Amino acid sequence: MSHVAVAVVGGGISGLAAAYELHRRKTPFVLLEKSDRLGGMIRTDRIGGFTIDAGPDSLVTQKPAAIALCEELGLAGRLIPTRVPRTAYVVRDGALHPLPGGSVFGIPAGLGSLAAHRLLSRRGRLRLGLELLTPPKRSHQQREPEEETIGAFFRRRFGTEATEYLAEPLLAGIHSGDVERLSMHALFPRFIEAERKHGSVIRAFRRTAAARPDAPEHQGPFRSFAEGLDTLPRSLAAHLPADALRQGIEVTRLTAGPPYALKTAQGPRVTADHVICALPAHATAPLAAGVDDRLGRLCAGFSDTSVAIVVLAFPRAAVAHPLRGSGFVVPRVEPGLSIAAATWISSKWPGRAPDGHVLLRGFLGGTRRPDALAEPDANLIDTVRGDLTRLLGIHGEPVLARVYRWPRANPQLNVGHPARLAEIDSLLARTPGLQIVGAAFRGVGIADCVAAGRAAGRAAADAVRSAA
Numbered sequence: 001m002s003h004v005a006v007a008v009v010g011g012g013i014s015g016l017a018a019a020y021e022l023h024r025r026k027t028p029f030v031l032l033e034k035s036d037r038l039g040g041m042i043r044t045d046r047i048g049g050f051t052i053d054a055g056p057d058s059l060v061t062q063k064p065a066a067i068a069l070c071e072e073l074g075l076a077g078r079l080i081p082t083r084v085p086r087t088a089y090v091v092r093d094g095a096l097h098p099l100p101g102g103s104v105f106g107i108p109a110g111l112g113s114l115a116a117h118r119l120l121s122r123r124g125r126l127r128l129g130l131e132l133l134t135p136p137k138r139s140h141q142q143r144e145p146e147e148e149t150i151g152a153f154f155r156r157r158f159g160t161e162a163t164e165y166l167a168e169p170l171l172a173g174i175h176s177g178d179v180e181r182l183s184m185h186a187l188f189p190r191f192i193e194a195e196r197k198h199g200s201v202i203r204a205f206r207r208t209a210a211a212r213p214d215a216p217e218h219q220g221p222f223r224s225f226a227e228g229l230d231t232l233p234r235s236l237a238a239h240l241p242a243d244a245l246r247q248g249i250e251v252t253r254l255t256a257g258p259p260y261a262l263k264t265a266q267g268p269r270v271t272a273d274h275v276i277c278a279l280p281a282h283a284t285a286p287l288a289a290g291v292d293d294r295l296g297r298l299c300a301g302f303s304d305t306s307v308a309i310v311v312l313a314f315p316r317a318a319v320a321h322p323l324r325g326s327g328f329v330v331p332r333v334e335p336g337l338s339i340a341a342a343t344w345i346s347s348k349w350p351g352r353a354p355d356g357h358v359l360l361r362g363f364l365g366g367t368r369r370p371d372a373l374a375e376p377d378a379n380l381i382d383t384v385r386g387d388l389t390r391l392l393g394i395h396g397e398p399v400l401a402r403v404y405r406w407p408r409a410n411p412q413l414n415v416g417h418p419a420r421l422a423e424i425d426s427l428l429a430r431t432p433g434l435q436i437v438g439a440a441f442r443g444v445g446i447a448d449c450v451a452a453g454r455a456a457g458r459a460a461a462d463a464v465r466s467a468a
């Protein structure tokens, strides 16, 4: 049995960010990762001249933590913006309709882009514009507004058509979730704040756009690296002492501490004064249960969804559509299509495909098709290829086809999430030395994972120093 000041469980971006902060503060630690690879959901494959991000493909500029970490790691000069045009499309009646430029999730920041909103009917556009005159919900003017689903918020402010064609495929779609269950407050507090402060979301977006002419959004809101997104976890790992990064070690049990005892599937036991769990909620639950039964049950109560990503490459000449943009989403109400969304990877990012080829990826699963992952690869490829053929006019065989499965990878921050999290935090406050981070708990994107991982690393390092 070995003893260490801090054990980090999980080598995704959350765990690596925690480890980075521990190392910076010269705090002894080990990071235990069950697979033979660091980075968790961030994974890049390089196959035959194609650069394929198998999971996430972008860092967002709106939340600064991930970009700031890249700058600290000396990666700032290697960050790349998306290619222009950055147009995103929504499918309606079997055709692709562009979202107006300057809109946020399809919500226009001005009346000009509202008029250009060809996705919505005239009646739908009128109702969307009426948001400017729709009074805020009374409870939303209080400091602690009553929680609402994305669907309820959007219907109230923007009408049914905007809910079906914008909120459902865009806001709920990026979480592979259900628009009638996901929490507007937990996922999009910016909209709630806009209503509370300005009385109208459109008015607030218009003011923000006018106030920030040099905003990073002018290069688009997304960044990656020429070599793919795993540049970030690879660089983080390279900054850490190799002997502290233990891959192929699965933690199977955690017993109350401090010192905490960590049992592993591979045999070696570790004890630690501090433990940072940086795992999905379903993997956190059995470990948390070993420390506090109620904590374990709360973690087990989170829901999640699974997605399959099918990556296909074609000769450019085989695709009739000009692919001038980043891709499209498919509203749930749109009949006859199985995919929820597709990214035109080679149009979105430079250098992802050899000359004369295009690289596309389609998403299946989520709450729309919960059983998608049970299907064999060949079915998933056929389904995505069929939908892309119909929408983009593709002829001939793909030169590359890959399926990536992400079981239980999308945490569902449904209504009730903030209350559950508050209870978890109050139990953790009574459990010295144990911290829980990861996308389900502290924010679903890479930036939030980085911020929370670093904060946990800092807190553990401070506690170790003050105990010395």
Ligand SMILES: Cc1cc2nc3c(=O)[nH]c(=O)nc-3n(C[C@H](O)[C@H](O)[C@H](O)COP(=O)(O)OP(=O)(O)OC[C@H]3O[C@@H](n4cnc5c(N)ncnc54)[C@H](O)[C@@H]3O)c2cc1C
Pocket (backbone or CB within 6 Å): 009, 010, 011, 012, 013, 014, 015, 032, 033, 034, 035, 037, 038, 039, 040, 041, 042, 054, 055, 056, 057, 058, 059, 060, 249, 250, 251, 252, 278, 279, 280, 283, 307, 309, 406, 409, 410, 437, 438, 439, 440, 443, 444, 445, 446, 447, 449
């Ligand atoms: C398809 C997809 C696309 C996405 N796109 C984006 C995007 O473009 N931009 C963005 O910001 N976010 C995106 N996200 C979200 C983002 O990828 C995740 O929120 C983030 O990567 C989660 O990091 P994490 O470290 O919390 O968890 P993970 O990446 O899941 O890491 C957890 C690690 O813990 C390990 N582990 C599990 N159990 C144990 C155990 N018992 N013992 C030891 N190790 C264990 C796992 O092997 C894994 O390596 C996307 C997510 C998905 C699924």
